[in-house]
Amino acid sequence: MSAAGSQFLKAPNSTLDESAPSALAARVRSAVHVIGAGLLGASVGLGLRERGVDVTLEDQSPTTVALAADYGAGRLRTAQDPEPALVVVATPPDVTADVIERALTTYPNAVVTDVASVKLAPYLELLRRGLDLKNYVGSHPMAGRERGGAIMARADLFVARPWVICRDHETPAEALALVEDVALDLGATPLEMTPEEHDRSVGLVSHLPQVISSLLAARLIPASEQAVGLAGAGLRDTTRIASSDPELWVQILGANRAPVVDLLDAFGKDLASFADALRDPEQTGAKRRIADLLSSGNRGVARIPGKHGSSERFTSIMVLIDDTPGQLGRLLTELGELGINMEDLRLEHSPGAQIGFAEIAVLPEVAERAVTDLVERGWRTL
Ligand SMILES: NC(=O)c1ccc[n+]([C@@H]2O[C@H](COP(=O)([O-])OP(=O)(O)OC[C@H]3O[C@@H](n4cnc5c(N)ncnc54)[C@H](O)[C@@H]3O)[C@@H](O)[C@H]2O)c1
Numbered sequence: 605m606s607a608a609g610s611q612f613l614k615a616p617n618s619t620l621d622e623s624a625p626s627a628l629a630a631r632v633r634s635a636v637h638v639i640g641a642g643l644l645g646a647s648v649g650l651g652l653r654e655r656g657v658d659v660t661l662e663d664q665s666p667t668t669v670a671l672a673a674d675y676g677a678g679r680l681r682t683a684q685d686p687e688p689a690l691v692v693v694a695t696p697p698d699v700t701a702d703v704i705e706r707a708l709t710t711y712p713n714a715v716v717t718d719v720a721s722v723k724l725a726p727y728l729e730l731l732r733r734g735l736d737l738k739n740y741v742g743s744h745p746m747a748g749r750e751r752g753g754a755i756m757a758r759a760d761l762f763v764a765r766p767w768v769i770c771r772d773h774e775t776p777a778e779a780l781a782l783v784e785d786v787a788l789d790l791g792a793t794p795l796e797m798t799p800e801e802h803d804r805s806v807g808l809v810s811h812l813p814q815v816i817s818s819l820l821a822a823r824l825i826p827a828s829e830q831a832v833g834l835a836g837a838g839l840r841d842t843t844r845i846a847s848s849d850p851e852l853w854v855q856i857l858g859a860n861r862a863p864v865v866d867l868l869d870a871f872g873k874d875l876a877s878f879a880d881a882l883r884d885p886e887q888t889g890a891k892r893r894i895a896d897l898l899s900s901g902n903r904g905v906a907r908i909p910g911k912h913g914s915s916e917r918f919t920s921i922m923v924l925i926d927d928t929p930g931q932l933g934r935l936l937t938e939l940g941e942l943g944i945n946m947e948d949l950r951l952e953h954s955p956g957a958q959i960g961f962a963e964i965a966v967l968p969e970v971a972e973r974a975v976t977d978l979v980e981r982g983w984r985t986l
């Protein structure tokens with residue numbers, strides 16, 4: 605296993621130039637075969653199809669595969685299809701090693717990658733089975749959504765996101781290049797890590813946040829309707845991923861338990877220290893301890909690159925909308941009339957309030973004009 609530290613394999617590619625020729629299409633003559641046509645698999649399929657790459661799909665669920673094909677993520681393999689040059693395994697972590705083994709056996713000349721959220725456990729399992737892993741290159745796109753399934757797939761899911769590639773020191777350069785091309789074609793930034801480095805890192809930036817978000821949201825269950833009704837952006841921001849699929853996360857957390865348990869123990873100490881200081885804020889030094897802990901949070905959050913993920917490419921404009929029928933429709937129509945392309949939309953609405961906010965994401969270069977034109981038409985912006 606490579607002992608190299610994390611490093612970018614190619615210059616970070618933060619914007620997806622859809623007109624650029626697909627690196628992958630130039631390198632492979634056959635279709636890319638995706639096994640597992642849920643959120644990740646169908647998103648890979650949609651994104652590669654947009655770049656002109658032929659994609660075939662497989663799933664244990666015939667309905668899922670048909671749905672993903674209907675959405676345009678790829679087609680079914682036929683007997684005429686030659687062996688794929690590349691197989692992408694996008695199945696749940698607990699079956700990932702089995703599916704990789706099957707892919708390596710069925711398509712002995714293909715490069716096989718997977719997108720599972722944990723990298724060490726499947727790799728060790730494949731080693732334990734004594735398989736020849738020269739054609740296997742594990743990977744993990746740091747992009748996803750809180751809900752799975754083909755229906756949630758998006759072609760731009762991976763744009764501007766890191767895509768970790770875990771190669772073995774025996775991995776042939778061409779195999780590495782194929783997986784790297786998938787990431788680049790999908791607008792992601794490939795970078796290299798060992799499986800251990802990967803699992804420790806995602807323990808901190810993905811698995812710990814999932815547990816904390818879920819436990820935080822769980823505190824809302826016994827709360828009154830009135831209390832929950834006051835929820836604002838802070839709670840929404842910190843609990844989005846609490847809607848994630850428990851079954852998938854039981855697998856992810858179980859496969860990365862050692863780093864996650866260490867992180868949870870340390871986090872538990874932080875919580876206890878905070879509660880101690882707050883219990884008696886008049887004791888000497890307590891206020892400073894509270895402030896120090898809060899300002900460590902400021903320093904930590906400042907370290908998150910592109911805090912809002914792919915939306916860092918866009919500028920947000922908050923538009924106040926009256927809580928009357930047709931207001932949002934009118935806003936969207938007027939944006940169209942003004943020739944402003946809305947990249948994303950988020951609505952914030954407090955029950956009982958006469959006003960709501962529409963947070964629209966637009967390209968930075970049109971943001972100023974969008975605000976001026978909307979204000980001219982009588983909209984109030986923040
Ligand atoms: N959801 C995320 O945000 C996210 C992000 C990055 C990576 N991942 C990883 O991607 C993988 C897929 O996650 P997802 O969110 O797309 O899940 P999903 O449930 O949306 O899709 C998984 C698909 O795999 C299929 N499947 C299960 N066992 C199979 C088998 N033996 N053979 C063929 N198909 C099989 C299921 O029918 C399902 O359609 C997981 O390993 C996950 O850790 C998920």
Ligand SMILES: O=C(O)C(=O)C[C@]1(C(=O)O)C=C[C@@H](O)C=C1
Nearest residue numbers: 721745746747748749750809810
């Ligand atoms: O943003 C989300 O909804 C995610 O679930 C993304 C996220 C993450 O934690 O960043 C979750 C798990 C995956 O392994 C990779 C990405």
